Amino acid sequence: MVAIDGPAGAGKSTIARELARKLSLPYLDTGAMYRGITCAVLRKGIDVHDVDAVAQLALSTVLDISDDALVVDGVDATQDIRGEAVTRAVSAVAANSGVRSELRERQRQWVAERGGGVVEGRDIATVVFPDARLKVFLTASPLVRAQRRVAQIGGDVEQIARDIAERDHKDSTRSDSPLRESENALFVDTSDRSIGEVVNEIVGVFHG
Ligand code: DC
Numbered sequence: 001m002v003a004i005d006g007p008a009g010a011g012k013s014t015i016a017r018e019l020a021r022k023l024s025l026p027y028l029d030t031g032a033m034y035r036g037i038t039c040a041v042l043r044k045g046i047d048v049h050d051v052d053a054v055a056q057l058a059l060s061t062v063l064d065i066s067d068d069a070l071v072v073d074g075v076d077a078t079q080d081i082r083g084e085a086v087t088r089a090v091s092a093v094a095a096n097s098g099v100r101s102e103l104r105e106r107q108r109q110w111v112a113e114r115g116g117g118v119v120e121g122r123d124i125a126t127v128v129f130p131d132a133r134l135k136v137f138l139t140a141s142p143l144v145r146a147q148r149r150v151a152q153i154g155g156d157v158e159q160i161a162r163d164i165a166e167r168d169h170k171d172s173t174r175s176d177s178p179l180r181e182s183e184n185a186l187f188v189d190t191s192d193r194s195i196g197e198v199v200n201e202i203v204g205v206f207h208g
Contacts (some may be wrong), residue, residue: 002118002206003125006138007168009145011190011198012120015138016197017067018199020118021085023206027067028110030128031090032122033103035081036063036072040095042085043072048092055098063106082153087163091170094122095107100176104128122171125182134206135185138198144191 002025013029020027020074038048040061046053064071069078080086093099100123107115107128111117121128125135140148173178181187186205190198 001116001129001132002131002134002202003129003181003182004118004120004135004136004138005122005124005126005179005185006120006136006183007145007171008164009148010137010138010140010156011148011195012138014195015190015198015202016118016120017030017048018195019202022199022203023118024119028065028107028117028119030103030107030119030124031064031149031190032070032081033063033106035090036102037061037069037099038086038090039072039080040075042089042094051098053097054096055102058096058099058102065110066143073162089165089176091109095170095174095176097176114129119186122179123177125185126180129135135171135182135203136202137181137185137187139187140191 002019002023006012006013014031014056017027018154037058040057041048041054044057046057048054062073070081073078097123104127107119111129119129124133138192140167141160145164146157149164150157168179188198188201188203
């Protein structure tokens, strides 16, 4: 079991996917789960700040996660969860303790059913799987992170840098399981390094 945490744009998803492939382990993107619940909230027209209604909805929302798709309550949401509306609203949903406890349980169950995996998110090493065999904290400079997002989804670098800074702030200052580096995590700054280099380093540490 490998737990990978870090802020948006650090290269987590690309690196975690490639790592999972190399280690022949299943891969879970927990950010997609928070995005999936957010999508359900927006579809129902519920106010993201209505803590009780959002927590209640999370309990009944069916997330069908596969490597390259997410189906929310039977309707494909693969594109929607990467869209602007979900991206803007997801931090509020991810700060909801009812949502977090529900998704934590589902994440543990997912790993238990498969006997391991490469799991990425914000609180994976610190809270969800503190006993993971390997914990990794990935980061990159704010400028590089913004440039990567622009390369993926387009937009203005300065605006995206501001959005990322705002989301980082929300994710790392919320009271329930904020983004933090786990004490014994392997710290990797991906700013000036290729995906391949980083993956090889992590594979080496995993086997070492
Ligand atoms: O990694 P991402 O950008 O898809 O994550 C979407 C949001 O979900 C982000 O605001 C942080 C939050 N998140 C979280 O709080 N805990 C996780 N384990 C994963 C994501």
